[in-house]
Amino acid sequence: MLLRLLLLGALAALAHAQADQTDYTPIVVPLAVRGPYLGSYLTGRRDKTLVSMDPHFWTTAPVGWKGLLRVDGKVWNWMGDLTEWPACINASITHTAAETSFTLTDDPPTVALTASFLSPVTPADLFRQSLPFSYLHLSAASLDGQSHTVEVYSEVNGLWLADEEEEELEWAVVEGANKDWVGVRARLRSQRTYAESYKQDEAGEWVSTDRIMHGDVYYASSASGTTFSAGDDAMVTRREFTSTGHLSSKANSISPRPIRTRSADNVTLVLDEPVFALAHSFGTVSASDRPLSRSALIAIGHVRTPIVHYMTPDPSSSSTGPDGKTRAGEKLVDLQPLWRSTFHDAEKMLSFFLADYPTAKKLSDEFNAKLYADARAVDGQEYANVVAVSTRQVFMAMEAVWDESEEGSDAGVGLVAYSPITGEPIPAFVMLKEISSNGNVNTVDVVAPFLPFLLYASPSLLPLLLEATYRYMASGLYVPVPPAHDLGDHYPNATAHNEFLYPGLPLEEAGNMLLLAYAGMSVAEPATAPLSAHQRVVQWWDQRWNGNVASQRIGWEATVGQGRDHRREGARMAWAQARERYGLLKRWAGYLEEECLYPGDQRTTDDFFGSAPNQTSLVIKSILGMNAFAEIADAFGHHDDRDHFRSVVRQFRETFLDLAISPDKKHLLGSYNNQTGWNTQYNLYFDKLLGMEVFPGHVYEMQHAFYPTIAEPYGPPLDSRFPNRAKTDWLAWAGATCPPGTPCRRVFLDGLARYFRQDMNAVFGDSITPQDGWSVGFLSRPVAGGHYAVLARVLMEQERQRRLQRLKEGTSESFFLAAVVVGAVLFALVASRAVRRWRRGRKGYIELGGAERGARRQSEASAWTAGDSPRSVFELEMAGEDDSGSEADEADFRRRKD
Numbered sequence: 001m002l003l004r005l006l007l008l009g010a011l012a013a014l015a016h017a018q019a020d021q022t023d024y025t026p027i028v029v030p031l032a033v034r035g036p037y038l039g040s041y042l043t044g045r046r047d048k049t050l051v052s053m054d055p056h057f058w059t060t061a062p063v064g065w066k067g068l069l070r071v072d073g074k075v076w077n078w079m080g081d082l083t084e085w086p087a088c089i090n091a092s093i094t095h096t097a098a099e100t101s102f103t104l105t106d107d108p109p110t111v112a113l114t115a116s117f118l119s120p121v122t123p124a125d126l127f128r129q130s131l132p133f134s135y136l137h138l139s140a141a142s143l144d145g146q147s148h149t150v151e152v153y154s155e156v157n158g159l160w161l162a163d164e165e166e167e168e169l170e171w172a173v174v175e176g177a178n179k180d181w182v183g184v185r186a187r188l189r190s191q192r193t194y195a196e197s198y199k200q201d202e203a204g205e206w207v208s209t210d211r212i213m214h215g216d217v218y219y220a221s222s223a224s225g226t227t228f229s230a231g232d233d234a235m236v237t238r239r240e241f242t243s244t245g246h247l248s249s250k251a252n253s254i255s256p257r258p259i260r261t262r263s264a265d266n267v268t269l270v271l272d273e274p275v276f277a278l279a280h281s282f283g284t285v286s287a288s289d290r291p292l293s294r295s296a297l298i299a300i301g302h303v304r305t306p307i308v309h310y311m312t313p314d315p316s317s318s319s320t321g322p323d324g325k326t327r328a329g330e331k332l333v334d335l336q337p338l339w340r341s342t343f344h345d346a347e348k349m350l351s352f353f354l355a356d357y358p359t360a361k362k363l364s365d366e367f368n369a370k371l372y373a374d375a376r377a378v379d380g381q382e383y384a385n386v387v388a389v390s391t392r393q394v395f396m397a398m399e400a401v402w403d404e405s406e407e408g409s410d411a412g413v414g415l416v417a418y419s420p421i422t423g424e425p426i427p428a429f430v431m432l433k434e435i436s437s438n439g440n441v442n443t444v445d446v447v448a449p450f451l452p453f454l455l456y457a458s459p460s461l462l463p464l465l466l467e468a469t470y471r472y473m474a475s476g477l478y479v480p481v482p483p484a485h486d487l488g489d490h491y492p493n494a495t496a497h498n499e500f501l502y503p504g505l506p507l508e509e510a511g512n513m514l515l516l517a518y519a520g521m522s523v524a525e526p527a528t529a530p531l532s533a534h535q536r537v538v539q540w541w542d543q544r545w546n547g548n549v550a551s552q553r554i555g556w557e558a559t560v561g562q563g564r565d566h567r568r569e570g571a572r573m574a575w576a577q578a579r580e581r582y583g584l585l586k587r588w589a590g591y592l593e594e595e596c597l598y599p600g601d602q603r604t605t606d607d608f609f610g611s612a613p614n615q616t617s618l619v620i621k622s623i624l625g626m627n628a629f630a631e632i633a634d635a636f637g638h639h640d641d642r643d644h645f646r647s648v649v650r651q652f653r654e655t656f657l658d659l660a661i662s663p664d665k666k667h668l669l670g671s672y673n674n675q676t677g678w679n680t681q682y683n684l685y686f687d688k689l690l691g692m693e694v695f696p697g698h699v700y701e702m703q704h705a706f707y708p709t710i711a712e713p714y715g716p717p718l719d720s721r722f723p724n725r726a727k728t729d730w731l732a733w734a735g736a737t738c739p740p741g742t743p744c745r746r747v748f749l750d751g752l753a754r755y756f757r758q759d760m761n762a763v764f765g766d767s768i769t770p771q772d773g774w775s776v777g778f779l780s781r782p783v784a785g786g787h788y789a790v791l792a793r794v795l796m797e798q799e800r801q802r803r804l805q806r807l808k809e810g811t812s813e814s815f816f817l818a819a820v821v822v823g824a825v826l827f828a829l830v831a832s833r834a835v836r837r838w839r840r841g842r843k844g845y846i847e848l849g850g851a852e853r854g855a856r857r858q859s860e861a862s863a864w865t866a867g868d869s870p871r872s873v874f875e876l877e878m879a880g881e882d883d884s885g886s887e888a889d890e891a892d893f894r895r896r897k898d
């Protein structure tokens, strides 16, 4: 017993010695979380242990993922509650932003099995981020210094594809081109592209199960000594492993079969359940083994092509709208996933994914370390835990698409992701599913709440996420003036609604679109070209000279493509997009001017409160939205628009302040004419985030003093009409408006952190009861990215400081500094020429146009999968931005609209 305690203690210490991991069990424990149809968690109350429960899809429907461990011939269960075998001891569980790791042992402990579920988080590298696979890394170690023979088994079932057990499955064995990996592919026999499955709920309504009846699940491993089984019944497969330690490496030929077949007399009895299993023989594990010889890497994925049905105009046909005007006809196009730009099929992609593990793991760990350091610096360890656990949620909602229509044009001025293999730009944009709340496509008011995450981690994702909306709005198909709430009722059908205005949300969405556009433009100085040698030297010097400042910089720094700063690249895309869509932005600002000061019976994002006239939250968002538009107009030299909207903002603000403050001057009202109502005014965050300072200091002082007086243990309620509801994203937003260390900041952020530790919750939802921290709906949504609000605010403040600094330096630069810089520049120029000449000579420097680039990318990729090492050797000249295009753009917009 003592020995066992010592061993467990040592193990726990080992696991916890790793920096930047949380050692508490959050509300739900993410396992493989990678896309709208790949999201599995340990849910359930209190003890979320790998061995005692089945993982669940985010909807809480179970998926089969089970594991056995064989130590010297004796079998233990390590995952998924197989009670036929004794359970492993769960020695520890740790989390990072990307990974959940469990260490389990036999009993008494002789061998430790570490199972690490890594869903890579590479926010600057959208190509890697959008590969629809997740890793499970298994390794074994001897704990008692003795040698042991170890085999590890894991299995998945058809519930990864659908909830309905009667759905028929078919399967195939798949392997890498060089037999460098092996695995199984399973799919529903009846493929229904773009169709989710619907079932009747208790009220008799047809609701989606959120599972898609299209695509393939992959379960594959690159470990040598891997055997597999495809389609045998679960009992048969497990028995085969437990008696021999390996599997037949054959596919069962009786295919298709139902996901599960139950006995007609006794429905709890499962007669047949085809499973897909992998077994790894680690041989003899002893204390002196090298780690490589006793680990295995598994990939699990859900792959579809195409992924989204998208509404576009069809210039070759026309239709007549309800207004009697002629419009372009409609054409639905199939959107392909981003990876299709590079890999011909899923197997090639899987080869890349498996071989990429060291890089994906390194990038994820680096992001995690920086996130923890930054979050601790701005608000302490608990806040760091909250943002880390929230991170995977953001990406689960998204799928990046390859914009084939732009392929071959000069992608340099457009919206792109970069190939991690060649560094080439790939035309792209991103689709989003409104997880849980209703499945809408690219909902504007779901993107807006996670703006803080985008600014901190992934600025280029912001314009990529807005692009599908802008295109549709500019297509001439959409009739209403304000922006649409979404692009379709249910993902992945972005089939739009040409004449439909989502009830009650146009002010909300118009304000959001303007604020999102301006935020994207403000995140950094836009990159117009790769950094010149001169700029690089200045940057290097800046970092040396201001070393301390640099290390305190908040925000994920990374390069994309050929050494571009991803933040400046994000700003470049946001500028290009806003310039192209200036006409739309102006139209929406005009709509706000007409409608926002006395809002009609409209809603805020928080639908469940219902609509009400004159809601102050909407007026705040709208005024800030118009102010954002004035800044955009200024940036593009439209001075009339700028001056007009600046003056509107001033007037509206004064009227608003006359109407919106409570008679006792203690708080803003929830709506003008109800003198007792109030809100958590999260929209004021935009004012602080973007440094606009539209609302005067006394408004903030008043609100900051007020919030602690209405706070509950899990934070202030959102709205006085419904005191038993708060939203976690808005807790973070409102908390981030308060100065650090104040009671105001604490009631919001401590409430949020307390909710993350409320371990009686079985699910993670962003709608909560502030009195006792229960999760009440809105599960696993990307709005969890809003928890980054404090980080984003500090980041944007630092960015503004840097700009001011640069302005100052521009006028008063010391001779000494200039001389040093010039010297360094000369040196760098000479050195960089020499290096380039050397590289060119070595690898063959070439310049390619758009179409050739695409071809090049694919040949690079296939060369790569055939065993060559990845290369990224050519540099691109990006077309410079030209500031004179906006009028032409407007004319172009009008032409397209008419």
Ligand SMILES: *[C@@H]1O[C@H](CO)[C@@H](O)[C@H](O)[C@H]1NC(C)=O
Pocket: 047, 049, 052, 090, 091, 092, 093
């Ligand atoms: C392991 O599981 C037990 C029982 O579910 C639980 O009490 C314990 O806290 C868990 N240990 C760890 C380290 O998670």
Ligand SMILES: *[C@@H]1O[C@H](CO)[C@@H](O)[C@H](O)[C@H]1NC(C)=O
Pocket: 194, 195, 196, 208, 490, 491, 492, 493
């Ligand atoms: C998408 O549209 C198709 C018809 O084109 C329909 O069969 C399918 O059910 C829709 N998908 C969802 C998720 O509603």
Ligand SMILES: *[C@@H]1O[C@H](CO)[C@@H](O)[C@H](O)[C@H]1NC(C)=O
Pocket: 266, 267, 268, 269
């Ligand atoms: C039904 O099957 C379950 C599982 O095998 C068993 O525990 C139970 O006793 C059976 N019930 C009846 C009525 O046979």
Ligand SMILES: *[C@@H]1O[C@H](CO)[C@@H](O)[C@H](O)[C@H]1NC(C)=O
Pocket: 598, 600, 613, 614, 659, 672, 673
């Ligand atoms: C909104 O507030 C204004 C100013 O108090 C008032 O005149 C108007 O009647 C209100 N609108 C509604 C629909 O209550």
Ligand SMILES: *[C@@H]1O[C@H](CO)[C@@H](O)[C@H](O)[C@H]1NC(C)=O
Pocket: 674, 675, 676, 677, 678, 719, 720, 721, 722
């Ligand atoms: C005014 O606000 C209070 C507090 O939110 C609420 O209980 C009441 O119903 C509101 N009155 C009206 C007329 O909306």
